[in-house]
Amino acid sequence: MWAVLKKEIKSYFLSPIGYVFIGLFLAMCSLFFYLDVLNYGSLQFENMFYSAATILTFITPILTMRMFAEERKVGTEQLLYTSPRSITSIVFGKFFAALFVVLIAELFTLIYLAILFLFGTPHVQTALVTILGFFLLSMAYVSFGMFASSITENQIIAGVVTIGFFIITWFLPNFSTVFQPLSLITMFDKFPLGLIAIEEIVSFVSFTVLFVLLTIIVLQRKKSVK
Amino acid sequence: MIEVKNVTKKYGSFTAVDNISFNIEEGEIVGLLGPNGAGKSTTMNMITGFLEPDEGEIIIDGNSILKKPKKAKKQIGYMPEGVPLYNDLTVKEFINYMADLKMVQRNEKKENVQKVMEQTNLIEVQNKLIRNLSRGYKQRVSMAGALVGNPKILILDEPTVGLDPKQITEIRSLIKSLGKEHTVILSSHILSEISQICKKVIIINKGKIIAIDTPENLEEKVKDENAVTLTVEDKDNKIEEVTKQIKGIKELKLIKDNEDGTKDYVIISEEKIDIRKEIFEKYAKAHITIFELKKRETTLEDAFMKLIENKDEEGNK
Incomplete structure (x- = not known):
């Protein structure tokens, strides 16, 4: 796993992808920090994360769409899958590399929290719970993006499928509350209230496990293509 | 291994x-x-x-x-x-x-x-x-x-x-x-x-x-076969007819139709017969002009083509 993880993280920062993702995310966050927090003279750092979650929905594919699609298109998957490494370790390597980039972006948001300390004492616990929730959300997002990338050799399709899935599940609860557990972004909503919502944490984690497993299964099946 | x-x-x-x-x-x-x-x-x-x-x-x-x-x-x-x-x-x-x-x-x-x-x-x-x-x-x-x-x-x-x-x-x-x-x-x-x-x-x-x-x-497997390649100008399209008259001919194959009106052929004959002399004489009589006439060296290429063709024929039978 470490070999793939190391190389993938390096690749994110050798190409513009890592910088574009982090840069775009932080640029948008700065805007939300101004609009949702400073504008109201508020100390509630967590308020900007509702908008940040929306942005994450749209920029996650920047990181995930190439993960397996590009390997397949260029043919480098042959190097990966003929090496003694198992598919499971390759999938985990790539998954954690993408997650690492998201984590870096999220840690940068602590700067905004630090800025708030100039004006008063924001509620640190709530802020940390929000960041935890946001990390869980991005973990689920990355797992689905990775899955979408494993089913096609076209990065654009992988990206569109990812965003499409997120948007559909976002609005499905409007039709019926039956779909409530599918909507990742509404699951996140409890965290900025300062709640460590067990039900939501379990949902995020099981969603992630499901799509990591599905990715492994898809790639295993590729070996016995009919 | x-x-x-x-x-x-x-x-x-x-x-x-x-x-x-x-x-x-x-x-x-x-x-x-x-x-x-x-x-x-x-x-x-x-x-x-x-x-x-x-x-x-x-x-x-x-x-x-x-x-x-x-x-x-x-x-x-x-x-x-x-x-x-x-x-x-x-x-x-x-x-x-x-x-x-x-x-x-x-x-x-x-x-x-x-x-x-x-x-x-x-x-x-x-x-x-x-x-x-x-x-x-x-x-x-x-x-x-x-x-x-x-x-x-x-x-x-x-x-x-x-x-x-x-x-x-x-x-x-x-x-x-x-x-x-x-x-x-x-x-x-x-x-x-x-x-x-x-x-x-x-x-x-x-x-x-x-x-x-x-x-x-x-x-070695294909060496026992004699092949001649030739380029001819054959205005009256008599080549097949004329070639049939030569003894020991197994096959006449058109390889390529050249732009200048000439055609490339391969003639395969039975083993150990040199048909070049006869081809030259018979074609001349029939007004088929020979531009090039060459005995073909057997190569791995021939072996390969032959093996593939043989298998294809077997498959079709």
């Missing part, structure tokens, strides 16, 4: 590889030969564990590639068709990554990477990005990726495609020298290449093995 037992692979209703079996001994350089789409790459992809066969078994150095993939894959260095590489890495980074993937021990890694770069002549470009390299260099980087970790078996899928003649000679001599320490399988549709490098040839067509033999023996 490599045992392929009754292996079949289908893509939908298309059978890419049809019940093939062969053995490769340690230290052999074996050529996998066949026209495009014959099943060479599919076979190699199954040996390397990239694809799973639908039926049959492949054993690498005592380990089944399906049941003990880790042990089996450690013995193999693979250079896939079309040399896929990570373009955003430098040469050295790429080879290091391949060493990591192949679980090369940390204390041996540096030395090993240095060694393969020397073998493949990449020292000068080691810090260049792969995307900026020429095709010839990319081929060598891919070869270095296969070599790192010192695997017992090297599998090279069309290693000389897309290279200029000088690079081809370089890669060939490299493969030859590698054959001293490794078991090598290489695929190609270029026959001269195989006969230069390999001691054993496996000919595949339409997913089936047609022949396994040494290049010399294969050439």
Whole structure:
């Protein structure tokens, strides 16, 4: 796993992808920090994360769409899958590399929290719970993006499928509350209230496990293509 | 070293590889030969564990590639068709990554990477990005990726495609020298290449093995046939009629219709009859002008074409 993880993280920062993702995310966050927090003279750092979650929905594919699609298109998957490494370790390597980039972006948001300390004492616990929730959300997002990338050799399709899935599940609860557990972004909503919502944490984690497993299964099946 | 037992692979209703079996001994350089789409790459992809066969078994150095993939894959260095590489890495980074993937021990890694770069002549470009390299260099980087970790078996899928003649000679001599320490399988549709490098040839067509033999023996197989190639101008289209009158003719085949109105033919006759004199005289009488008349040397190419044609005919019967 470490070999793939190391190389993938390096690749994110050798190409513009890592910088574009982090840069775009932080640029948008700065805007939300101004609009949702400073504008109201508020100390509630967590308020900007509702908008940040929306942005994450749209920029996650920047990181995930190439993960397996590009390997397949260029043919480098042959190097990966003929090496003694198992598919499971390759999938985990790539998954954690993408997650690492998201984590870096999220840690940068602590700067905004630090800025708030100039004006008063924001509620640190709530802020940390929000960041935890946001990390869980991005973990689920990355797992689905990775899955979408494993089913096609076209990065654009992988990206569109990812965003499409997120948007559909976002609005499905409007039709019926039956779909409530599918909507990742509404699951996140409890965290900025300062709640460590067990039900939501379990949902995020099981969603992630499901799509990591599905990715492994898809790639295993590729070996016995009919 | 490599045992392929009754292996079949289908893509939908298309059978890419049809019940093939062969053995490769340690230290052999074996050529996998066949026209495009014959099943060479599919076979190699199954040996390397990239694809799973639908039926049959492949054993690498005592380990089944399906049941003990880790042990089996450690013995193999693979250079896939079309040399896929990570373009955003430098040469050295790429080879290091391949060493990591192949679980090369940390204390041996540096030395090993240095060694393969020397073998493949990449020292000068080691810090260049792969995307900026020429095709010839990319081929060598891919070869270095296969070599790192010192695997017992090297599998090279069309290693000389897309290279200029000088690079081809370089890669060939490299493969030859590698054959001293490794078991090598290489695929190609270029026959001269195989006969230069390999001691054993496996000919595949339409997913089936047609022949396994040494290049010399294969050439020998078709040597007893006499063939003459000729270029003629035949305004009255009498060539077939006239040729039939010559004794010992087996076949007259049109090869090419040239733009200047001439046609290229091959005439195959029975063994040990020289028909050139008779052709010359008879054609002259029939006002067929001969521009060129040549006795054909038998090559591996003939053996190959003949074997493939024979199998096709058998299949049609």
